[in-house]
Amino acid sequence: MxxxxxxxxxxxxxxxxxxxxxVAAQEADDEAGEDDDENGDELPDEMAVNEFSGEGTQIVDDLEIAGGLTVVEGQHEGWIFVQAIPSENDQEHTLVTDADEFVTGTILESGTYDLYVNAEEEWELTVIQPQTADxxxxxxxxxxxxxxxxxxxxxxxxxxxxxxxxxxxxxxxxxxxxxxxxxxxxxxxxxxxxxxxxxxxxxxxxxxxxxxxxxxxxxxx
Incomplete structure (x- = not known):
């Protein structure tokens, strides 16, 4: 996506x-090089962007969050459920309860999080922290x-x-x-x-x- x-x-x-x-800043760089997109569509290099992929139920460990808006993009064939679980307490944050293609945002405190992903099929997630770019x-x-x-x-x-x-x-x-x-x-x-x-x-x-x-x-x- x-x-x-x-x-x-x-x-x-x-x-x-x-x-x-x-999906990734590098993909934006590649596309800009291929077709010279007039809208200059790539994400800033300093913006924190993390990509993950898998199949079925998995846990992604040790995702560092700077604090503030966290945008989660993804695509999936079927139903998917994603939670962010901070390492310092048990307060879970539901990020995605959706299917197919999605973009969602949530406010997270700074810290280290694990992502719990429960899905039917293969999935891709991109976690973007816009506020990390000036x-x-x-x-x-x-x-x-x-x-x-x-x-x-x-x-x-x-x-x-x-x-x-x-x-x-x-x-x-x-x-x-x-x-x-x-x-x-x-x-x-x-x-x-x-x-x-x-x-x-x-x-x-x-x-x-x-x-x-x-x-x-x-x-x-």
Missing amino acids: YRRTTLAAAGTGLVLAIGGSA EEPAALPLELTGTGPDWTGPIEFEEGTNVTGRHNGQSDFEVYVYTEDNATELVFHVLGEFAGETTLQGDSDGYLVVDADGEWELEFE
Whole structure:
């Protein structure tokens, strides 16, 4: 899986590469070398990215988490369940309960974690820690488009910002904002085709995580 989210400054033709998701930074480098992607789609070299693969039930030991937003991407044929278990206590964090292709985000405290993976078939996981890269946030207003699950950031979110969302899929359309002060805000959670708007409550730089099964659009202004 290799996805991208492009952010365009509203009212202009400017396109910025402010994140996007990837199976690996190296794959992004390879693709950029092959086709010279005009959107500059690779993850920053300093961003912490860990890749794992397996089959059935397995435990991945000693994953170091810097603290803050942790993005988990993956693909799997069938049902999959993933938990992060910190080494210092027994508090488990459910990361994924999904099938097929997914992108999900969660806030984790810094420390060492084991990943417990329970799956029916072969699976691939990529764990990305966006906050480990020193990236300048994109300013509002912004227009975002994509297809299926994705993430992007950092973005300079502002309290009171109007958010318009559209989705043409058949399943859940969930949009979350994860700010750099470790707050989580649910922007949209609807089923199927959707067109509507809401207002942001947070006022901090952060990241956007979208779960969708069709084409979607988001406008921040």
